Every structure is written in structure tokens, then in C-alpha cells.
Amino acid sequence: MASSAVASPRIALRHRLAERGVDRTLLLLLPAVVFVVALFIYPFVYGLQLSFQPQPGSEAVNRYGSGPFADYRNFFADPYLRDTIWTTLKIGLPAALFNVLASVPIAYRMRGRFRGKRTITTILVVPITLGTVLTAEGLLAFMGPTGWFNRILMDVGIVDHPVRLTHNYWGVVFSLVITGFPFAFLLTLSYLTGIDPTLERAASTLGANWFQRFRHITLPLLAPGLAITFCLSFVLAFSVFPSAIMVGEPARQTRVISIAAFHAAFEQYDYSMASAIAMIMGAVELIVIGLVLGWRARLYRGATGGKG
Amino acid sequence: MSQTKISELRLDQVSREFGGVRALDGLDLTITGGEFVALLGPSGCGKSTALNCLAGLLPLTGGTITLDDRRIDTLQPEQRGFGMVFQNYALFPHMSVRSNIGFGLRMAKVPKGDARRRVEEALTLVQLTEHADKFPAQLSGGQQQRVAIARAIVLEPPLVLMDEPLSNLDAKLRLEMRTEIKRIHQTLGLTTIYVTHDQEEALSLADRLVLLRKGRVQQIGSPEHVYTEPANRFVAGFMGYRNELELPVGSVNEKTVVLDGLGAGGLTGVRRDDLGERAVAAIRPEDFTVGAGPNATEVTVEVVEYQGREQAIQARTDDGVDLHLRAGTRLAPGDRVTVSVPPERVLVFAAESPAAPEEVA
Numbered sequence A: 001m002a003s004s005a006v007a008s009p010r011i012a013l014r015h016r017l018a019e020r021g022v023d024r025t026l027l028l029l030l031p032a033v034v035f036v037v038a039l040f041i042y043p044f045v046y047g048l049q050l051s052f053q054p055q056p057g058s059e060a061v062n063r064y065g066s067g068p069f070a071d072y073r074n075f076f077a078d079p080y081l082r083d084t085i086w087t088t089l090k091i092g093l094p095a096a097l098f099n100v101l102a103s104v105p106i107a108y109r110m111r112g113r114f115r116g117k118r119t120i121t122t123i124l125v126v127p128i129t130l131g132t133v134l135t136a137e138g139l140l141a142f143m144g145p146t147g148w149f150n151r152i153l154m155d156v157g158i159v160d161h162p163v164r165l166t167h168n169y170w171g172v173v174f175s176l177v178i179t180g181f182p183f184a185f186l187l188t189l190s191y192l193t194g195i196d197p198t199l200e201r202a203a204s205t206l207g208a209n210w211f212q213r214f215r216h217i218t219l220p221l222l223a224p225g226l227a228i229t230f231c232l233s234f235v236l237a238f239s240v241f242p243s244a245i246m247v248g249e250p251a252r253q254t255r256v257i258s259i260a261a262f263h264a265a266f267e268q269y270d271y272s273m274a275s276a277i278a279m280i281m282g283a284v285e286l287i288v289i290g291l292v293l294g295w296r297a298r299l300y301r302g303a304t305g306g307k308g
Numbered sequence B: 001m002s003q004t005k006i007s008e009l010r011l012d013q014v015s016r017e018f019g020g021v022r023a024l025d026g027l028d029l030t031i032t033g034g035e036f037v038a039l040l041g042p043s044g045c046g047k048s049t050a051l052n053c054l055a056g057l058l059p060l061t062g063g064t065i066t067l068d069d070r071r072i073d074t075l076q077p078e079q080r081g082f083g084m085v086f087q088n089y090a091l092f093p094h095m096s097v098r099s100n101i102g103f104g105l106r107m108a109k110v111p112k113g114d115a116r117r118r119v120e121e122a123l124t125l126v127q128l129t130e131h132a133d134k135f136p137a138q139l140s141g142g143q144q145q146r147v148a149i150a151r152a153i154v155l156e157p158p159l160v161l162m163d164e165p166l167s168n169l170d171a172k173l174r175l176e177m178r179t180e181i182k183r184i185h186q187t188l189g190l191t192t193i194y195v196t197h198d199q200e201e202a203l204s205l206a207d208r209l210v211l212l213r214k215g216r217v218q219q220i221g222s223p224e225h226v227y228t229e230p231a232n233r234f235v236a237g238f239m240g241y242r243n244e245l246e247l248p249v250g251s252v253n254e255k256t257v258v259l260d261g262l263g264a265g266g267l268t269g270v271r272r273d274d275l276g277e278r279a280v281a282a283i284r285p286e287d288f289t290v291g292a293g294p295n296a297t298e299v300t301v302e303v304v305e306y307q308g309r310e311q312a313i314q315a316r317t318d319d320g321v322d323l324h325l326r327a328g329t330r331l332a333p334g335d336r337v338t339v340s341v342p343p344e345r346v347l348v349f350a351a352e353s354p355a356a357p358e359e360v361a
């Protein structure tokens, strides 16, 4: 009697917790939590506080004193630093946009089942596994002034002098497309195959031609997925570093924000300035993602087919 | 995209192969305007294939489809303009009920006011006016099915195709929606082809049944005709002749036949095929009566299922033949009873594979 009277509120508590999703299986999350704290939150918080402690003797302190925002003020006051934001956006936004837009028609064509699909998918995945450095080297060999591409153009007689496609803006964009497109394509394809194919069949029996089916059925259902794909592609492109140096013009046209951070950290040894730049970089990314997701929230978001 | 009523739809040797396998094998069928035809058959017999071929969602591998003397089997689905109701409804999840129903009108560029009026009419017809602004995910299964039906019929298509539209619903809703479909058909008089594997559904809805098996037509006829005079043992089995007793043939007369076994005097039945050494007697459970009579035989009751007014009984003869029957009187397992069946209710078919399909228009 006594023991059951004691036990029942305990059981009730456990039930109440379970109802809110709190039970012992939560412990399984522990390694993941430790991992995230150790690898993400700790460096982030460390960097954040570091960015508010300007390094004595640095350019920022000389100009703006040792207040917590000296590094940030220095960044936004110095056009050489400030403009890296625009430089990076100018490279990252078009590259991400191109990757997403180009992946839609190709994925749309490939959404069904057909022979050789796996081969094509594999070929497309290879650039992801190569990484940016190898891609950049390949790009130099192929698109450089003495590369095949220019030699073919000259042999055919389309141009007299090699076209400059590397060591400038276009080199970096090409490299971002090569590494970013497969990624965007695979994501888009998986979103597309998640859309119930009978919806398009139904639309066709209702008199919609292929374009109308794409426009009124597939695209609206795909749009939320495209927004996510764009965000991820953009984040990948925004942190471009190796290709900006190897196939870009890191001193001027492609002086992206990660180069500025690298410069501060490992050439001027000003870690707090580097942290401040990293924080600004993160903030810009968050703003772009926020805008895209805000737009996405206004779209239909829910099941992409079948019966609800 | 004619919205006028059709006078005739003709299918000529319509066939469809999937990698050498004939899913639909030479379907010949002529449908007159306003008719309600049910395609009936077990799972995998090619019903959906036939429907998709008609809608243009699957190209034919043989045969022709003619609608009022116009060949349509090479047209794209959007050019045929047949309404289709899908088994999983296929409602557009990002559109409200109203926009779902209005989608076809929008594609056909029907003027706004006209379109709005027709959508309202369709909503009234399927009794969904108060749910018009909801999204499909907010509707119950039956309501979703109504939307799917309204969407398919709002264009008043020359032909409405329905692929097992009720198979995802529970038993009660299925009955309700069946009545609904019948009512809509009576109201609008649209020519309809209805696919189902439920014989009761087909019998109650259709003007004419087409029985399919392994892609081949087994019998075409009115519900009554198919029900009382199945063309072969397969159709009989599908139409509720649950007892299929394979027995040696005793004596054959012009109309009747006596099979050996089942009771002392053998089993007398109606001859439906040319018979070999062995034959199959098809008998409905409800045609057996408990008590003495023609074709009497003594059985032991084995399983009793209570089904309200009647009991469904499985019994075994002394020769070890299992019989399914129905009884109004209460029986218990182990009871010994005599059962009998009138000879005109015993259909005797050849034991070999079904004979050539019979066609009765």
C-alpha cells in the first residue's frame, strides 16, 4: 500500500515528461551535444569575446582606442576591408544562384527512373569529392592562357589571343560552379523526387501542358526546397578561400572576406581582428539566409503529395 | 477538349506490354455515350493499365482508340481532356479545394466569372461548399475523394475515368461515396469508366461490366447477365460462386450434366462448357439449403461465422470436400446436417483453363 502510494506520483511524473518527449533516450543525444559544444559553440563564443578585445598595438587600437568595438569600427571604416563583403557577395550570390537555377531543369529532366542515372549521378558527385584545391588546379590547366580551352578557341580561330578566364573574377566563379553545382543538383533532385508524380499526371488530365505543369504544380512544391538549396549553396560559396587565391586575383578582384581574415590572423597576427572579420562574415551569411527563409515562409510549406 | 457528350468510344485490340509481359492484351470494347462501365478483376489484371492507356498516361503498344470517329490514341493526355479520379486522389497540396477544382478551368482559360460559377456548382454537387477554402491536408479521406471527383467532372469531360476511387476509404464511407458517385452520374450523365476489384461495387454502379484476367477480357455484359450467367469458372469464382468443386464427369446430357461424388446420386448441374473427364461445379454459398432436396448430401459443420441474420458455414462432406454455405438456422461445429442445392443453380464448367471469352453487349 505504502510503496504504491509513493510510486504512483513518480510514474505520473515520468509519464508527464514522456509526453513532452523527455525520456531516457534523450541521453543518446549526449555525444552529439558534447560534439557541438566542443567544435562549434566553444570556438564561436571564444572568437566572439576575442573580437571585442582588440589587440594592443594593432592598427585598430591606434586609430579607435581600445574600446570593445575598435576592430569592427576599423573594418567598416577601411574600404580595403569593408569592400571584401561586396567582393564576396558579388562572387557568392551569382554562383549560388546559377547553381540552383541550372540544377532545376536538369534535375527535372532526370527525376524519373532511367538507365544510366546512377552513372550520371556518380559523375556529378566526383567534383564534390575532389575538393576545391584539385578543382582549381584542373581549372588552371584547362582554362589557363595555355590551357586546352584557349588552344582550341585559337585553333578554331574564334579568338586571336588567349581569353583570360583564370586569375580573375571568372576563374573563381567557374570553380564555385564546378564544386557547387553537383551539390545543388543532388539536393534539388532529392527534393524533386519527393514530389508525388501522380500530381503532374493529374494536372495533365486536366489539360495542363508540360510548362503549365511545371509552373503551377512542380515549381510551387519545389520552391521551399530550392530556398534551402540556395542557402546551403550560398554558404558554401561565401566561404570561398582556396579558389579565390589559386584561380582568382586575391589582391584585388577576388579579395574575398576569408582572405581578409586570413591576412589579419596569419600575416598580422591580430587574432582579435581576424575574429571580428569572422563574426562579420557570419552576420552577412545570416542576413542573406534570413532574407531567403523569410521569403520562403510566405510560400506553401507542407506535404508534397499523396493524401494528407 | 470537346465538352459535348460523346456518342461512341471504341477500343480496338488495345494492348500494352511491359518488357514483353502483356499487361493488357487486345481489349475490344465499345462504349456508348452516358454509359457507366466497370472494369472488374483481381489485383494485377491490367485495370489501371487500361485506364492509363485511355487517359493517355501510358502509350499503347497496339490497337486503336476512337472517339466519335476521331482517333485519339496518339494524343497527349492534356489534348484528350478526359477527367480522371486517382486512387490516391492526387490533389494539389498547395492549392485550396476551390483552386483544385478550378485548375482545369484555369488551364482551359475559361472566363473568370464563368469558371467561378462552375466551381460553385461542382462544390454544391459534391456537398463541399463549406470546405471550399481549406487545403487538402485539412480534409478527411472522404472529403478529399469528393474534391478529386469534383475536379475531374467540373470540365464536363467526354469521358470520366475512375481508378478504384473508393479503395482507400473505410467500409461505411465507401457505401456513402458509392451512392454519391451513382447520384452524380445520374445528375450529369457523363460517360464513365470505373475500375474496381470489388464485385459488389461494380454490380451496384455499372450499366455494364468488363471482367479482366491477366490482361484479357473474360466477359462483357450487364451486371445481371454476368452475375447469373458467368462465362467461365474464373468469372464465376469472381462473382461469388465460392464453391468450385472439381469432380469427375458422370453422364452428360444436352443441357445438364451429372458429376460423380457429393452425395449418393451425384451432383446434377447446368452444363456451361464442353466437358472432358473432369469438370468444375460452381455453386454460390447462398444457393445451398439445409435440409433434404435435390443434390442432397450429408456434411459435418466445421466452422461457423456469425453474420447477423445468417451464418456463414464451412462444412465437409464424408469424402472430404469442403463446402461453403449459408444457414438461417443455428448450427454448431460438429453438427451433422443434410444440405441440398437445386440443379439449375449448379454451373458446370470445363476443368481446363477458361474457355474463349464470351462477349455479350
Ligand SMILES: Nc1ncnc2c1ncn2[C@@H]1O[C@H](COP(=O)(O)OP(=O)(O)OP(=O)(O)O)[C@@H](O)[C@H]1O
Binding pocket: B018, B019, B023, B041, B042, B043, B044, B045, B046, B047, B048, B049, B050, B197
Ligand atoms: N510500369 C510498369 N512496368 C512493368 N510492369 C508493370 C508496370 N505497370 C504495371 N505493370 C504490370 O502490369 C500488370 C497490370 O498492372 P495494373 O496496374 O494494370 O494492375 P491492376 O489491375 O490495376 O491491379 P490493382 O488492382 O492491384 O491496382 C501487373 O502485372 C503489373 O505488374
Ligand SMILES: [Mg+2]
Binding pocket: B047, B048, B049, B163
Ligand atoms: Mg490499379
